[in-house]
Amino acid sequence: MDSYINSVDFFKGNKPEDIAAQYGTPLYVYNEDILRNCMRTVKNIITKYPYTANFSIKANSNLHIIKIAIEEGLNCDAVSINEAKILLHAGQSKEKIFFVPNNVSEEELQEAIDLGIMTALDSLDQLERYGKLNKGGRCAIRLNPGVGAGHHEKVITAGKNTKFAIVDSDLDEAIAIAKKYDLKIVGICQHVGSLFMDPTPFLQAVKNLLYMAKKFDNLEFIDFGGGYGVPYHKLADEQPFDFEGFSKKFEALLDEFISEVGYTPLFKTEPGRYVACESCVLLGRIHATKNNAGKKFAGSDIGMTTLVRPSLYDSHHDIEIIRDNEVVTPANSEVESITVTGNICESGDILCKDRELPVIKTGDLIAVLDAGAYGYSMCSEYNSRFKPAEVLITSNGDTKLIRRRQTLEDLLSLY
Numbered sequence: 001m002d003s004y005i006n007s008v009d010f011f012k013g014n015k016p017e018d019i020a021a022q023y024g025t026p027l028y029v030y031n032e033d034i035l036r037n038c039m040r041t042v043k044n045i046i047t048k049y050p051y052t053a054n055f056s057i058k059a060n061s062n063l064h065i066i067k068i069a070i071e072e073g074l075n076c077d078a079v080s081i082n083e084a085k086i087l088l089h090a091g092q093s094k095e096k097i098f099f100v101p102n103n104v105s106e107e108e109l110q111e112a113i114d115l116g117i118m119t120a121l122d123s124l125d126q127l128e129r130y131g132k133l134n135k136g137g138r139c140a141i142r143l144n145p146g147v148g149a150g151h152h153e154k155v156i157t158a159g160k161n162t163k164f165a166i167v168d169s170d171l172d173e174a175i176a177i178a179k180k181y182d183l184k185i186v187g188i189c190q191h192v193g194s195l196f197m198d199p200t201p202f203l204q205a206v207k208n209l210l211y212m213a214k215k216f217d218n219l220e221f222i223d224f225g226g227g228y229g230v231p232y233h234k235l236a237d238e239q240p241f242d243f244e245g246f247s248k249k250f251e252a253l254l255d256e257f258i259s260e261v262g263y264t265p266l267f268k269t270e271p272g273r274y275v276a277c278e279s280c281v282l283l284g285r286i287h288a289t290k291n292n293a294g295k296k297f298a299g300s301d302i303g304m305t306t307l308v309r310p311s312l313y314d315s316h317h318d319i320e321i322i323r324d325n326e327v328v329t330p331a332n333s334e335v336e337s338i339t340v341t342g343n344i345c346e347s348g349d350i351l352c353k354d355r356e357l358p359v360i361k362t363g364d365l366i367a368v369l370d371a372g373a374y375g376y377s378m379c380s381e382y383n384s385r386f387k388p389a390e391v392l393i394t395s396n397g398d399t400k401l402i403r404r405r406q407t408l409e410d411l412l413s414l415y
């Protein structure tokens, strides 16, 4: 496609330059309709059996976005006690929060116990600690189904070579530890990794986890984790994840399990990226263009502190150029090979390398697509840059500031 922004009318009639003038750049801009649609998609992955979609808020923990998730009836996942507290603050009920931490202190485990939040233990050691703290209590354990999936080695969280979860061969010992403390393991979970477009490894992991589930009788829930991918190469017509086909195969595995064990637990998945990713574009301004010894660069105000994924994972984000409020596309402009960078003093501060893009001019706006997941939530203050602001384009077309930009006072407030 030529332009995602145009194809979905992303700004809902608002002029990008007006938004930039009002709120400044860099700016995370969310579209409420797209966000709610993605939430509804994950909420309905399984319809035949009791099922909840737990929004994994590490992908995006903006309070307003969490509140929309709550309105849409999603449960939520927290990977730190702070995320659990942010969820409670946003109005999520404690029964709908699942805490899936790793390597946490006794104090953090105790806080979760005091808050009454279901916790998944990620190692025998942590299970033992939890047992001592919460004798006779209830918990879940995170299991490694033996297969991983994901877009980068750094985001594959199961299979061999990962710090996460309890392996199959330790399962009996986990059950013994729980017994020692009269702990009831009421749920099991897994998370195989992030961003798969081919569901085969995930479905294999589902199979494996269901196999492990047979070690228990009457689990209250089985949670299969997140990782559903989004097409980051939409401008090259990459197709979305096929939820319809996936759900059929997923349900077939659940059918088989239920008929074998004779009971129906609550099933869960934990999407983070899929929920928030496509609803957001990151707006930035080009402040310089240059030709360094034959190599063309465009320098923007979107540094690796604002969006770290390209620097950290070599991730691809499509970029659209906006000039005079119109999207400049390969169809209406010359293209050239260019490297788009940020404003951080690091040579790895790169948004895209040698990419064929419409000719970029100083003063243009750029829109980095699919920025809603692991975007703002991975921002930093390196180079003493402010974390950016976030704006929501509401369903009725208004723009609403949903998090203000940091200020110098914020940076100085810790002293």
Ligand SMILES: *Cc1c(COP(=O)(O)O)cnc(C)c1O
Pocket: 056, 058, 059, 077, 079, 100, 190, 191, 193, 194, 195, 225, 226, 227, 228, 270, 271, 272, 273, 274, 373
């Ligand atoms: C990060 C994470 C998720 C969400 O992964 P996505 O790829 O964003 O869907 C789910 N479960 C756990 C335990 C996680 O750590």
